[in-house]
Amino acid sequence: MRSEGDDLTTRARIRDAAIVAFGRRGFAGASLREIAKDAGVSPALVVHHFGGKDGLRSACDDFVVGSFMADKERLTGASASAMMRAALEDVEGRMPHLDYLARMLVDDGPAADELFDALYRGTREMLDQQADAGLLRQLDDPEMTAAYVTLYGIAPILMRRQLARAFGEDTLTPELMARSTLPVLELFTQGIYADDHLLSAARDALHRPERSGP
Amino acid sequence: MRSEGDDLTTRARIRDAAIVAFGRRGFAGASLREIAKDAGVSPALVVHHFGGKDGLRSACDDFVVGSFMADKERLTGASASAMMRAALEDVEGRMPHLDYLARMLVDDGPAADELFDALYRGTREMLDQQADAGLLRQLDDPEMTAAYVTLYGIAPILMRRQLARAFGEDTLTPELMARSTLPVLELFTQGIYADDHLLSAARDALHRPERSGP
DNA sequence: CGCCCTGCTGAACAAACGTTTAATGTTCTG
DNA sequence: CAGAACATTAAACGTTTGTTCAGCAGGGCG
Numbered sequence: 001m002r003s004e005g006d007d008l009t010t011r012a013r014i015r016d017a018a019i020v021a022f023g024r025r026g027f028a029g030a031s032l033r034e035i036a037k038d039a040g041v042s043p044a045l046v047v048h049h050f051g052g053k054d055g056l057r058s059a060c061d062d063f064v065v066g067s068f069m070a071d072k073e074r075l076t077g078a079s080a081s082a083m084m085r086a087a088l089e090d091v092e093g094r095m096p097h098l099d100y101l102a103r104m105l106v107d108d109g110p111a112a113d114e115l116f117d118a119l120y121r122g123t124r125e126m127l128d129q130q131a132d133a134g135l136l137r138q139l140d141d142p143e144m145t146a147a148y149v150t151l152y153g154i155a156p157i158l159m160r161r162q163l164a165r166a167f168g169e170d171t172l173t174p175e176l177m178a179r180s181t182l183p184v185l186e187l188f189t190q191g192i193y194a195d196d197h198l199l200s201a202a203r204d205a206l207h208r209p210e211r212s213g214p
Numbered sequence: 215m216r217s218e219g220d221d222l223t224t225r226a227r228i229r230d231a232a233i234v235a236f237g238r239r240g241f242a243g244a245s246l247r248e249i250a251k252d253a254g255v256s257p258a259l260v261v262h263h264f265g266g267k268d269g270l271r272s273a274c275d276d277f278v279v280g281s282f283m284a285d286k287e288r289l290t291g292a293s294a295s296a297m298m299r300a301a302l303e304d305v306e307g308r309m310p311h312l313d314y315l316a317r318m319l320v321d322d323g324p325a326a327d328e329l330f331d332a333l334y335r336g337t338r339e340m341l342d343q344q345a346d347a348g349l350l351r352q353l354d355d356p357e358m359t360a361a362y363v364t365l366y367g368i369a370p371i372l373m374r375r376q377l378a379r380a381f382g383e384d385t386l387t388p389e390l391m392a393r394s395t396l397p398v399l400e401l402f403t404q405g406i407y408a409d410d411h412l413l414s415a416a417r418d419a420l421h422r423p424e425r426s427g428p
Numbered sequence: 429c430g431c432c433c434t435g436c437t438g439a440a441c442a443a444a445c446g447t448t449t450a451a452t453g454t455t456c457t458g
Numbered sequence: 459c460a461g462a463a464c465a466t467t468a469a470a471c472g473t474t475t476g477t478t479c480a481g482c483a484g485g486g487c488g
Binding site: 103 | 239241316327341355359365369372373379380395399400406
């Protein structure tokens with residue numbers, strides 16, 4: 001009997017192979033036969049366990065999102081440096097999950113909305129707490145800011161390969177992630193512009209949007 | 215005879231249909247037959263014009279990247295508010311191209327590297343200019359900062375649907391893009407944190423990375 | 429023992445895929 | 459007008475896709 005909890009069962013092996021395949025080639029690009037071969041089983045068994053390709057997809061969705069949420073919950077309340085260390089520690093081990101999450105978020109699958117909402121809500125709550133603690137500046141549009149902080153947190157995961165390539169690596173290494181910590185925090189605590197010429201120019205442009213004549 | 219310049223030829227219609235299909239369903243998910251039907255031609259004609267699905271892909275790559283670069287070049291040197299207005303003006307008209315670019319950047323296609331490199335290079339040059347003009351703060355790691363500014367510029371395009379959904383829309387509207395201008399510029403000119411507790415904590419953690427005992 | 433589940437497989441299925449081939453209009457050219 | 463060159467198609471090909479089906483091994487239970 002298949003119990004949801006214990007792992008390493010055949011069912012779990014299939015699911016893990018599917019996560020890798022979907023993450024690498026996308027849902028449409030990965031075939032049941034390839035997944036079955038990677039898991040060392042027959043294609044029919046995949047259907048037997050998950051009902052079909054769509055069922056396999058939602059099982060993967062649930063598992064990846066679930067373990068991501070568990071990780072997130074486990075680290076809630078931990079110190080910032082502990083979170084950082086945990087995130088850096090095995091990027092490689094969780095790489096298939098990251099691949100899968102990235103694919104989810106751009107493929108508009110059914111579970112992607114739920115995942116993004118959870119991330120956005122988490123970011124909003126975090127920012128609210130920090131605002132209450134007096135750690136934040138006065139924000140012009142807190143909700144939109146929270147949305148962009150969420151986007152900016154996901155961006156390096158979505159484009160991890162390009163980010164790595166820009167620094168001569170071919171995948172995201174712990175060193176690269178460590179190196180990116182300071183610049184990101186620098187941006188978030190003091191920005192990169194020395195004065196507010198761009199900001200006030202934008203304010204002007206938005207408040208009286210003049211059109212250029214012929 | 216097919217001339218590269220003038221548009222609305224059958225070849226161009228096929229290519230445009232392919233851009234829409236690839237952007238929506240991904241390269242593997244879109245079929246030649248569907249593209250041919252959307253373009254109002256037979257599947258065989260697609261092969262005749264582009265040599266096959268791969269040829270069609272690279273033709274789309276070239277066209278989308280090419281017109282993107284042309285747009286970018288056309289706006290080089292324009293005022294910031296002019297760039298903003300141009301970018302906002304017809305998000306809807308360029309939506310298929312945005313879909314396609316987003317898919318390119320996460321699908322690791324052959325032309326994606328070239329595109330990202332161009333974007334990254336452009337960002338680095340822009341930041342260098344602004345640094346020379348004294349508009350930038352002193353940056354801890356200018357290259358990594360430039361990489362993240364590039365990522366952050368692309369992020370709202372990659373996750374445009376989620377961003378829109380967070381504000382009750384189902385696609386990226388000009389209003390949403392306008393509304394996001396101020397929060398983003400706010401972040402880039404002064405950050406969101408009131409003090410540097412996170413930044414200095416990260417500096418400490420990176421310079422003496424203590425491990426937590428058992 | 430016999431029975432029935434459950435995990436699992438090989439073979440086969442219809443559909444969809446990208447591509448090829450041969451043929452038909454269509455258009456330009458000498 | 460003949461003929462080459464191009465645009466276009468219907469039909470078929472071989473492959474791969476997701477899925478179905480009948481059946482085999484094996485362990486718990488009467």
